[in-house]
Amino acid sequence: MSYGTRKHVYREKLATQASADxxxxxxxxxxxxxxxxxxxxxxxxxxxxxxxxxxxxxxxxxxxxxxxxxxxxxxxxxxxxxxxxxxxxxxxxxxxxxxxxxxxxxxxxxxxxxxxxxxxxxxxxxxxxxxxxxxxxxxxxxxxxxxxxxxxxxxxxxxxxxxxxxxxxxxxxxxxxxxxxxxxxxxxxxxxxxxVPNSLRDEQVILLSDILPTAWWANECARTGKGDTVAIWGAGPVGTLAAHCAQNRGAKRVILIDQYAYRLEHAQKHLPGIEVIDFSKGVRIGVVGVYAQDTNGYHIGAFMEKGQSTAAGQTPCQKYWPELLKKVEKGELHPEMVITHQLALDDAPYAYQIFNDKLDNCKKCVLHPDWKSTRKPEE
Missing domain, CATH: 3.90.180.10 (Medium-chain alcohol dehydrogenases, catalytic domain)
Known part of the structure; x- marks a missing residue:
């Protein structure tokens, strides 16, 4: 056993002993x-x-x-x-x-x-x-x-x-x-x-595994509710579902901001009343003001004095499952709207590529272990 390994094992024993009781x-x-x-x-x-x-x-x-x-x-x-x-x-x-x-x-x-x-x-x-x-x-x-x-x-x-x-x-x-x-x-x-009930299709419930509760959790953290104006940076699958949840919670205005037109167009197609802002290269943005402080710093003093609040954390999915499943059953939430691609598990390398590289307007991909790939080897 190397010194590094012995050191790691020793640290682990100490940590275990300290918390075991x-x-x-x-x-x-x-x-x-x-x-x-x-x-x-x-x-x-x-x-x-x-x-x-x-x-x-x-x-x-x-x-x-x-x-x-x-x-x-x-x-x-x-x-x-x-x-x-x-x-x-x-x-x-x-x-x-x-x-x-x-x-x-x-x-x-x-x-x-x-x-x-x-x-x-x-x-x-x-x-x-x-x-x-x-x-x-x-x-x-x-x-x-x-x-x-x-x-x-x-x-x-x-x-x-x-x-x-x-x-x-x-x-x-x-x-x-x-x-x-x-x-x-x-x-x-x-x-x-x-x-999950058999009355719901797989695509209606699969996103209860993470991103629908995550989108709801974002709204919980921001305490969105009736009459609010909500701005969401990022119109990917989580951002789009966060906008969907904000509308469900009664927000009067929901604004999605992204640099990829296909994402914004997809959101507008599925979320009536949504507003979008495209900040991609070449758009017109007016910026005025005096930059007397660090532009990328987190000004905790100003944050505190203005009475702002923030919340964060990994989503506790289990906490929101009963409520969200009921909303899906009642037709109030449609998480399946963000699924754009369904492929065989064998196509996972390709799926990762198109999702990461923003190809083929891929927004959310579902993989099926029991499907056979229909893609040609050269694709």
């Missing part, structure tokens, strides 16, 4: 090393480096590891804008061969003996962040801050604490393998899965 009071048993059936194979989208996404057809299938687990057979999985941070190599902590994806749904292939809310064959949506349901944060509805689902010492050193676990998003967030695969292990399934 506290966490033992409420943390359920979670095994972070997933067991696999090496005799069975599946395909999965893997990260191998910057702009290097591969589909492996010989990945071992995950097994129920804890009796609170579910093994989900994935029917739909999305590429999220935050996946592009990994694709471009901006976010550290990925290891070659890690399975991508934190937005997914499917049917339960196998359930552990202590799973009480779901059974084999049920159709469910998974939450992108993983909560335990028992720690003080989860009990307060802040599942994304869970104390028990992320063992990363590195993240604890970076932030002074650990956030909750996160599928397919590096070993800083727990090393949980992602859902861009045929099968995925879902720990603590009673907390992290949402049963």
């Amino acid at each position: 506290k966490l033992a009071q409420y943390c359920p048993t979670v095994t972070f090393q997933t067991k696999y059936d090496e005799a069975r194979h599946m395909k999965a989208t893997e990260w191998w480096g910057k702009r290097d996404i591969r589909v492996n057809h010989h990945r071992a299938v995950p097994r129920v590891t804890d009796d609170t687990d579910v093994i989900l057979k994935v029917t739909n999985t999305c590429i999220c804008g935050s996946d592009l941070h990994l694709y471009l190599g901006f976010f550290k902590g990925m290891q070659p061969g890690d399975v991508m994806g934190h937005e997914f749904m499917g049917t339960i292939h196998e359930a552990g003996s202590k799973v009480s809310k779901h059974k084999t064959g049920n159709r469910v949506v998974a939450c992108f962040d993983i909560g335990c349901g028992q720690c003080p944060f989860c009990k307060d509805g802040m599942y994304s801050c869970c104390d028990c689902t992320n063992p990363s010492v590195e993240e604890a050193e970076l932030y002074g604490y650990r956030t909750g676990g996160f599928y397919g998003y590096s070993h800083r967030t727990g090393g949980w393998q992602g859902g861009q695969a045929v099968y995925v292990r879902v720990p603590l399934a009673d907390v992290n899965l949402l049963a």
Whole structure:
């Protein structure tokens, strides 16, 4: 064992010892090393480096590891804008061969003996962040801050604490393998899965895994409501759904701002009454004023004196699931509007490319593990 490895293990032991008594009071048993059936194979989208996404057809299938687990057979999985941070190599902590994806749904292939809310064959949506349901944060509805689902010492050193676990998003967030695969292990399934009615199509509910709750959470943070004027920078899938949610919450004016015309046109097509501002190259902008201070600084004094407020954080999806599912069922929210592309999982490298490079007017892509690719090899 190298000195660096010994040092890391020693730090981990210290961190574990320091928090063990506290966490033992409420943390359920979670095994972070997933067991696999090496005799069975599946395909999965893997990260191998910057702009290097591969589909492996010989990945071992995950097994129920804890009796609170579910093994989900994935029917739909999305590429999220935050996946592009990994694709471009901006976010550290990925290891070659890690399975991508934190937005997914499917049917339960196998359930552990202590799973009480779901059974084999049920159709469910998974939450992108993983909560335990028992720690003080989860009990307060802040599942994304869970104390028990992320063992990363590195993240604890970076932030002074650990956030909750996160599928397919590096070993800083727990090393949980992602859902861009045929099968995925879902720990603590009673907390992290949402049963969805058969009356709703997959495309109506798949975005409950992340970006619809995230869009709603943005409105919660800003406390948008009846009569408000709401400005949203970025007309990608989350921004467009944030505008949709703002309208649903009664905002009188909603303004979407982006530099890509196709995104703004898409939003205008699906959101009647939306206003847009295009700030792409060549547009006319008037700027006046005196730049006496740093133009890129965050002026906390002015922020405080003006009585402004801000809120932020990873979305606690589970907290908003019941309300948002009802709104989708009633036809008040239409998250499927942002889906522009549906492709086979085998086409994942191409899907990442067109989403990242803004090709073919791609706004949101859904991948299907059971579809066969119809693309020609040269495409």
